[in-house]
Amino acid sequence: MSRYPVGIDFGTTNSMIAIFKEKGVIEVISSDSGKRFLPSVIYFKNSKEAVTGDNARSMQMLESENTISNVKRYMGSDKKFSIYGQEYTSAELATLFFKKLKGLHKDYTGDETAEAVITVPAYFDHLQREAVRASAQAAGFEVSALLNEPTAAAIYYNNIGKKENELCLVFDLGGGTLDISLIELNKDCLKVIATGGSTRIGGVDFDVAVADYLNDEFRKLHGIDLKTDPIAYQQLLFQAEKAKMELSSLNETNLVIPYITITPKGPLHFKMELNKQLFGKITEPIIQGIREITEELLRENNIKPEDISRVLPVGGASRICNVRAFVESLFGSSVSKDLNPEEAVVCGAATNAAMRKGLLGDRTFFDVTSHNMGLEDDNGMFEIIMRKNEPYPVSFTQRFTTASEDINDITVHVLQDTANSSLNVSDSPENDPEFFVSLAKFNFSVENVTEEKLIDICFDIDDSGIVTVIAKDVNSGREADFTLKATVDSDKIADIKIY
Known part of the structure; x- marks a missing residue:
């Protein structure tokens, strides 16, 4: 067992790890380069060696085909990354980063x-969490x-400030995701009321x-599409990121890339x-999406x-100039300026780890589900069993019957709705498949009896938000337990050395 409670913020752009030490001191562990964060980038030197962090980021411009960033955005998906003749899932690449x-x-402790x-x-959603x-x-x-990022930030804020009777809104805009949570804060208790967001809005979208605007302007001047050159376009992305950060404190910035391309004329x-x-004009559509969700x-x-209240x-990404302007225009003086946006989440994770070890046992918190969960019925409609914003851990059961007395085998199709964005509302997986996430399909047999065939479907969510589905044949009492857990093929990456 480790001596110190550990918190990890696995981010789209940067990741951090922190420990909770004696007397409540939280120490963020520095990377090899001395920074308190590690860029979430992996560069493969060859099929057996990979580099992470700043060293990987520096290679992204020259060898983009061997460099992977923004892995977090693809967690839980079927996307594959082909590197040196081998295909990797996002979870396998994330394993290397972890x-x-x-x-x-280990080096620090x-x-x-x-x-x-x-x-x-x-x-x-559940697949991404898993x-x-x-x-x-x-x-x-x-x-x-597993701890929701806005909840982690609120736990840290509540821990250092010991707030009482505050209605808090956590506006969490990271590199690849947007989370907005309403949270009640009291001295020793934190309760999440509701949450919304999108897994398609983040700092990288800015x-x-x-970068696309810069490319369009360059094409108008020279008739050359820099997107056809991976190195040139990567330079545009780097300049776009630089501009985004500099404009958080400056009114204007100069973008310069010498020798971005070579033509027959030079x-x-x-x-x-x-x-x-x-x-602001270029990125207004992103701000509009944020505004609608909020x-x-x-x-x-x-x-x-x-x-x-706060x-x-x-x-x-909450530091981006027009993001900050939007938040301040909507909420005014209630916007806090005494919390480090980059470190609040990892410090909250370490604080929660200490709570779970009994070091801060007088404090409690209650989180909520962010999606409706249920089944696809015989008519192709979404039947909700567990509604969003339910505090968990929690368990809900709903009783179903077969559509016909002749049916003995049923298919349980487990779904979550509002995929990608809390604005995506629909009752029909058939008409709006992009609004739903298929978590699993299970076959379940019921006994051939003369009375009505009844099936109980139970959704159980633990304190990490992990889902277990239990199907029960009411007449026979037979149950099937479908814990929706993912695994990583660690043998494939066991021989890869990570630096």
């Missing part, structure tokens, strides 16, 4: 084992819990929007000035902006 974090922990609380976006848990476990971490250079006004969450819960901006 191995690096585990190495940093000397502990071989590490029991960790790992944060996930509140709007992650992929994170399985990756960390395959890397050697003992995963004591980078892409700006080399071409890229130079452009970008100011806050133009940046306002819908408030409207659903009959809460006005002035009802919010707004906690969390995640590095």
Whole structure:
């Protein structure tokens, strides 16, 4: 068992690991480069060696085909990454990254084992959560819990401030996801009321929007599409990210890329000035999506902006100039400025790990589900069994009957709705498949009896948000337990050395 409670923020852009030490001191473990975060980038030197962090990021421009970033965005999906003739899932690549974090922990503490609380976006569906848990476990971490990122930030804020009777809104915009949670804060208790968000809105979307604009402007001048050149386009992405960060404090910035491409007439250079006004115009569609999700969450819960006591901006992308302007225009002086957006989540995870070890036993919290969960019925409609914003751990059961007396074998199709965004509302998986996530399909047999055939379907969610589905033949009492757990093929990556 590790000496210190461990918290991990596995991020789209950067990841962090922290430990909870004596007297409540939280120490964020630095990376090899001395920074308090590790860029979530993996570069494969060859089929047996991979590099993470700043060293990997520096290779992204020259060998983009061997460099993977934004892995978190693909967790729980079927996407494969082909590198040196081998295909990897996002979970397998994440396992390599977690191995690096585990190495940093061992080097700092000397502990071989590490029991960790790992944060996930509140709007992650079950498949995405499971992929994170399985990756960390395959890397050697003992995963004591998965914790929603906004909840982690609120736990840390409540721990350092000991707030009483505050209605708090956590606005968490990271590199790849948006989470917005309404949370009641009291001195020793934290209760999540509701959450909304999107797994398709994040800081990287601002980078892409700006890079695409820069590419369009260059094409208008020179008739050359830089997207056809991976190295040139990667340089645009780097410049877009640089501009995004600089415009959080400056009114304008200069973007310069010497020798961005070579033509028969000679080399071409890229130079452009970008100011806050133009940046805001380019990225306005992203801000509009954020605005709609925020306002819908408030409207659903009959809460006005002035009802919010405190707004906690969390995640590095919350510093973006027009994001900050939007939040401040909506919530005014309630926006907190005394919390480090980048470190609040990992510090909250470490605090929660200490709570789970009994070091802060006088404090409790209650989180909620972010999606409706249920089954697809015989008519192809979504039958909700467990509604979103239910506090968990929790269990719900609903009774069904077969459509015909002749049916003995049924298919249980487990679904979550509002996939990708809390704005995606539908009752029909057939008409709006993109609004649903298929968690699993199970076949279940019921006994051939003369009375009505009854099946109980139970959804059980543990304190990490992990789902178990239990099907029960009411007449016979026979049960089938379908725990929706993911695994990682660790044998495939066992021989890869990670630096």
